[in-house]
Amino acid sequence: MTKQLVYIGLGSNLQDPVTQLITALNALANLPDIKLVSQSSLYISDSLLEGQPQYINAVACLETVLTPEALLDQLQQIENEHGRERKERWGARTLDLDIILYGNQKINTERLIIPHPQMALRSFVLMPLLEIAPNICLPDGRVVADLLADCPSQNLKRLSS
Numbered sequence: 001m002t003k004q005l006v007y008i009g010l011g012s013n014l015q016d017p018v019t020q021l022i023t024a025l026n027a028l029a030n031l032p033d034i035k036l037v038s039q040s041s042l043y044i045s046d047s048l049l050e051g052q053p054q055y056i057n058a059v060a061c062l063e064t065v066l067t068p069e070a071l072l073d074q075l076q077q078i079e080n081e082h083g084r085e086r087k088e089r090w091g092a093r094t095l096d097l098d099i100i101l102y103g104n105q106k107i108n109t110e111r112l113i114i115p116h117p118q119m120a121l122r123s124f125v126l127m128p129l130l131e132i133a134p135n136i137c138l139p140d141g142r143v144v145a146d147l148l149a150d151c152p153s154q155n156l157k158r159l160s161s
């Protein structure tokens with residue numbers, strides 16, 4: 001298995017979200033078979049769902065030999081260790097870790113759709129992704145910087161680090 005560059009979206013809107021993201025980034029950095037290459041700043045934005053607390057989001061770039069499914073297993077373990085409960089699909093959460101890009105691959109299995117199917121509509125994914133990968137494109141050739149221009153802002157702001 002060759003090494004792949006992978007981008008992970010992190011999000012939290014419960015139980016001290018800033019701490020949730022910092023400890024999740026630490027947990028990612030300490031996983032065997034994974035190298036944390038870079039991480040974006042933390043961003044705050046309104047939820048896409050009215051009535052939910054604001055989210056803290058970030059994007060991390062990893063280098064790994066893990067397959068997408070093996071990586072997903074590791075990410076779900078970190079989510080569980082952060083008290084993630086899977087009651088409702090779009091419910092508030094202590095920690096969400098999504099594989100948004102896995103190399104330049106398109107993946108569609110029962111457990112995984114990559115690129116993340118909603119990423120092109122989410123400024124809270126695109127903005128931190130562009131911060132660490134300014135020239136990045138999707139596997140279909142779309143330029144991420146162009147996608148951001150058409151996204152609702154959701155009041156997205158970078159937190160000073």
Ligand code: ROI
Pocket residue numbers: 010011012045046047048049055056057090091096124154
């Ligand atoms: N909204 C923001 N701003 N950030 C998220 O991570 C996020 N995650 C979700 C929904 C409810 C879609 N809204 C979000 O799952």
